[in-house]
Amino acid sequence: MALSSIPRVSPKSIEYVNKVLDMGIHNAKSSGLDAELEKKFAERFGQQYGILMSNGTVTMQAALLASDIGVGDEVIVPAFTVFMTAGAALFANAIPIVADVDPDTWTLDPKDVERKITSRTRAIIPVSICGLSPDMDPILKLAKEHDIVVIEDNAQCFLGYYKERVVGSMGNFSSFSFQGSKHMTCGEGGILLCENEETATKARKASSLGFSSITAEPGNSTIPKELRCHPSFQRHTSYGHNFLLSELAIALALGEFERIDELVSIRQEAAREFESVIAGCDWLIPQKTPENHVHSYWTYAMRMSRDDIEWSEMRRFFVSLGGDGYYAAYQPVHREPIFPMLSDLVKSNPDRFPHWYEKMPDYKETSCPVWESIQPNIIMLKTKYFSLDSARHQAEILAKTIQHFS
Ligand SMILES: Cc1ncc(COP(=O)(O)O)c(C=O)c1O
DSSP, rough: OOBBBOOOSSHHHHHHHHHHHHHOOOOOOOOSHHHHHHHHHHHHHHHHHEEEEETTTHHHHHHHHHTTTOOTTTEEEEESSSSHHHHHHHHHTTTTEEEBBBTTOOOOOOOHHHOOTTTTEEEEEOBBBOOOOOOOOOOOOHHHHHOOEEEEEEEEOOEEEEETTTTTSSEEEEEOOOOOOOOOOSSSSSEEEESSSSHHHHHHHHHHBBBTTTSSSSTTOOOOOOHHTSHHHHBOOOOOBBOOOHHHHHHHHHHHHHHHHHHHHHHHHHHHHHHHHTTTOOEEEEEOOTEEEEEEOOOEEEEOOOSSSSSHHHHHHHTTTTTTOOOOOOOOOGTTTHHHHHHHHHOOTTTTOTTTTTTTTTGGGGGOHHHHHHHGGGEEEOOOSSSSHHHHHHHHHHHHHHHHHH
């Protein structure tokens, strides 16, 4: 059923935040909301364990640490993603290797993944970019054949489906972000899901300061007071970061998660509005959704195929009619200045970067021709509307813009 409008913040979130405030803020253990969210989220996305963390970048870093992936190891990421996917590999001291995307879906191309696998490849991070799952079966097959860990980056994909499987249920790990632009948000936050108890324990320890008493069990991110108070208690038995999510953010996130179907539906409805407008336009080509996929539309992305319209010119016209300023696609990730800068820095500072020296590629030479040729012509329309009327109004403006340039 189509939704007409939903509140900006879930009333349940407000209730849970008030509950936390009424209890006084102690730590993530006190309200039990963390355990509830971790358990329910993992169940909904088809994994055994959920671990809340402070964002959807450190979730992937923790997954790599929990898999003992680091110095000298390679992690394959797609060319169409944000820095953070590749950054997670760097933060674990590993090396991101960038693979190209499919020319129609713009998701990780399994054929290029196969070409990029070496004896050092330890992980693949397929990204459900814009809300659409990559073709996972061939990626999972390659991972199995080469004993490679799969970490799904679903920061942009909630309740997407791939061949009847919910996106998030297929990798050894899957990662979600609750940052402000995402389907559900608590400002900043994220969750890592994983399939087995051993890696869940290691990931939780990696994200919770390596506290000795931590297990995979939902909500078990801090040390119980009875243990902590004793003078002989040894707190830190492994190396861990502080990636904890605050209890207030957890309270907000739980309320949003409880209405995740609505949050996803309204974006899908907004996307349908745009889809119907561009159906008659032969120079705007949407991201292709293969038949056996359900797209969750974090954004409605399309490619402009005309050379005679300058990217900014069309945006200016759209905005002049009251359109919400849309975004271009990110630079191919290996073209973000940090990567060529880093390869040069590593080359000239072997003592400072012994873990990357002679292992990191020169990113200036990385080539992903499919995405490099498509990226300059992408338009990513906002789908985050709380009222369908607002989305319809944007679609009408898009129709007028198309008419103007046709
Ligand atoms: C594809 C993708 N991966 C990872 C991230 C990182 O998430 P966060 O901002 O929560 O660290 C984001 C979000 O910004 C994203 O869009």
